[in-house]
Amino acid sequence: MLRFSKQIRDPVHGWIKLTSDEVELIDNSQHVQRLKYVYQLGLAYQVYPSARHTRFEHSLGVLHVSTLMTRNLLKNLERSEVKKILENLEIHDESRDGLILHVRFAALLHDLGHLPFSHSTESITIPSLVKVLNYLDGDVCRDRILFINDCLNIAKEHEWITYMTLTYNDDLLKIINETNPHINLRTVKLLLFTKIFKKLLRVEDSIRYVPDLNYLRSFEPDDFRRVELISNVLSGELDADRIDYILRDLYFTGASVSTNLTTSDIERILDNLRVINHDIVFDEKARACLEGFVIARYNLYKWVYLHHKVTLLTTLTRELVRTLITRFRDVDFEELKNYINTLARFITGQLESCEVLKITDHYLTSLLINLQLKVKNKLNYISTLIDSIIARKSTFKxxxxxxxxxxxxxxxxxxxxxxxxxxxxxxxxxxxxxxxxxxxxxxxxxxxxxxxxxxxxxxxxxxxxxxxxxxxxxxxxxxxxxxxxxxxEPESKISILSSDRVVSLDKVSPLVKSILDAWLISPxxxxxxxxxxxxxxxxxxxxxxxxxxxxxxxxxxxxxxxxxxxxxxxxxxxx
Structure with missing residues (x-):
């Protein structure tokens, strides 16, 4: 039985319980603390002013939901199957608590790689850095940046940065070892990245940058399926990550108006979790709650993530980041040059803990304000972009x-x-x-x-x-x-168990089908x-x-x- 020493009051889930080791890691790791200063929805607060929740509380929420989900998943497995899963994941605690602890740990760290403004700059930063590699400081690991850039079709930018941080950042690894010596980091990475690792096994020379692939070379197909089953708790069609961000984003944007999705609905969904052929499915008894989840997700994408003004701010932010990185020598601003080198070190897992808090929304916003004062009347294009993002002043309609x-x-x-x-x-x-x-x-x-x-x-x-x-x-x-x-992201394909058959939810739910049809004719x-x-x-x-x-x-x-x-x-x- 897990022993909890602290409880955090959360407006979405109620009380989130933490073990003393988890508290130690949170309090002593600058990488985890950094997440308090990275907004979950980037610049969406310029449209929805209360949407200032961060990656930190989201990570706590994923930790909470993944615990409930893993417990329900394990109830559906025979003892012999659980034993094989524990062996594949190198977990030696047969009480199952060891597995739950590793899932919680992976949930807490799953978003370590998000850059300032979150998804607004996703997959634009590294391709931009590649264009100026020769002008970065000599100690920046250029090979890692080139490797990530070549593999952005395999994993997202923030996933690569998370992996590099968990593999190469000595300061973080030291803190983890001191506060949680019982945690196997390879197990954590398997839980987070198994699907990515499978694809990388076919990429030449990938083991040079992803040493964990060595362990997987002996895996049989059934070994992969068992590990993927558990990793689906964190990265699946309906996973703890999605559940938390849907509930949290609904709450903090106000988009929950006219949408009735509560933690009670999530509890009903998780109670009806089943495992069929190493896949997570849900009993038809939870169908109404699953339909509510799909409606809530549709409303968020339509009214928040793809709001015309949010989309504009995202587009302008991407253009600003691309311009500042690729043209930093033209700008002639030493602070910007230093920041780009700091960013490159963070991406490659080289940044020291004392500098990690520079990779935050707050620090970057401050830098942009100072930069605007310097380039005003000199580089009007950059100045206008900064003004659009910081002050919501835009002439685009x-x-x-x-x-x-x-x-x-x-x-x-x-x-x-x-x-x-x-x-x-x-x-x-x-x-x-x-x-x-x-x-x-x-x-x-x-x-x-x-x-x-x-x-x-x-x-x-x-x-x-x-x-x-x-x-x-x-x-x-x-x-x-x-x-x-x-x-x-692509539409999630939720499977349910209906009349002893596994079918896609949209095949048996006219409501879900109508939502998917509506989505296809929305902008x-x-x-x-x-x-x-x-x-x-x-x-x-x-x-x-x-x-x-x-x-x-x-x-x-x-x-x-x-x-x-x-x-x-x-x-x-x-x-």
Whole structure:
């Protein structure tokens, strides 16, 4: 039986209990303390002011939920199967408490790699650092940065940073060994990264950077399935991570209004957890609560994560981070140069504990304010980006905000669901490879200029001078029109046990199916105009410009998919 020495009052879960060893680690590790200063939802507080909860309380919540989930999972396993799992994970405590302790430990540390502004900068930081590797300090481990960049299709940026921190950061490893000597860090990493490790086993030379792969070389398929079963508690279709962030984000954004999902519903779901063929499924008795979970998740993605203003702030933040890293020598600001080197050391697991608190929202915000004072009237583009993020001052306006506006603009093309599927697939490509995004933007600009020229040739009543000035801006100013999106996760596929058969929830629930259908015709992206640069526009010219932008966007997608046919064929979508 686990012995708890402290209880933390949490507005989402009630009392979260901690062991004395867990408290020791939390109090003595700067890496864990850092999470108190990294907001869970990045800059979403600029739209939802109370959304200032952090990665720290989220990690505590995941620790709490994963404990409940693991206990219910173990109830579904035969003693012999549990024994094999413990052997695979190198846990020698046959009371099962050892496994639960390691799951809790992994939950507490699962978000160690999140950078300032959380997902807003996901997968843009490392590709940007690669472009300036030769200008970083000599002690930065460049090989690790290059390796991570090459493997961003295997794991997310923050997952790689978490792994590097748990593997190479001597200060953190020392604290863990002193406060929790009974914890096997390889076991923790197996719980967090087994699915990633399986993919890496096929990557040449990966063992040089991921030494834990050595242990897995002797694993049989059943060994992997057993370990993956437990790791699904932290990284599965319906896991402790998702459960906590859904509940927590609903609470702190206020998006829970009209959404009835409570901890009682989660308790009902977990009580009906079953294990079939090494997979987690849920008994149909929990169907109503599972439907409530899907509705809550849909509301969060629609009203919070993909709110048009949140998406704009995310897009501008990504552009700012990319610009500051790749052009830091042009900025001529010593503090920025030092910060980029500090960031590189953190990513590679080299940063000393005394500097870890620099990798926080608060420190970076302070640096940006100081930088803005220095570059004002010199580098206006950077100054404007900082102002947009810090003070919410932006001259960009979305072409649509509501579903009905999106439908009115795109439904005439007749394939909204196909359009969104293509966009989802391309976002994955663009985030990993910004050059692909630039290629698409060039196609889009070319198409847009062509569309506007056709309009002026066919309509003599249009203000030709105004249209021509817009065309000139499109040619020369990349900040006139921007495309905003959020790299959201794929839909979770929840399986339930219905009439002794395992089926996908959406196959037996008309409610869930209708939500998925609604999601497919909701906007997954936004197009923004810099209205400050378009002062000549009257209502008629704006209408024409909107039509041309939408038409050019769709035609550019056709052009792009013609060049990269694999995308269209994978999706079975004909644009």
């Amino acid at each position: 979305s072409l649509w905000k509501r579903d009905v506006e999106f439908l009115n603009l795109f439904e005439k093309f007749g394939y909204l669901k196909g359009l969104n599927r293509v966009i989802d697939e391309l976002i994955d490509e663009w985030v990993r490879d910004p050059e692909q995004m630039n290629f698409f933007l060039n196609l889009f600009k070319t198409r847009l200029i062509h569309e506007l020229q056709i309009k002026t040739s066919l309509n003599a009543d249009l203000e030709v001078e105004c249209i021509n000035s817009i065309i000139e801006l499109i040619r020369n100013d990349y900040s006139l029109i921007i495309i905003g999106y959020r790299w959201f 997954h992206f936004f197009i923004y105009l810099n209205v400050d640069k378009l002062r000549c526009l009257n209502e008629e010219v704006m209408r024409v410009l909107k039509e041309c932008i939408v038409s050019a966007f769709v035609n550019a997608l056709r052009d792009y998919c013609d060049k990269y046919r694999s995308i269209a064929s994978i999706l079975e979508v004909s644009l």
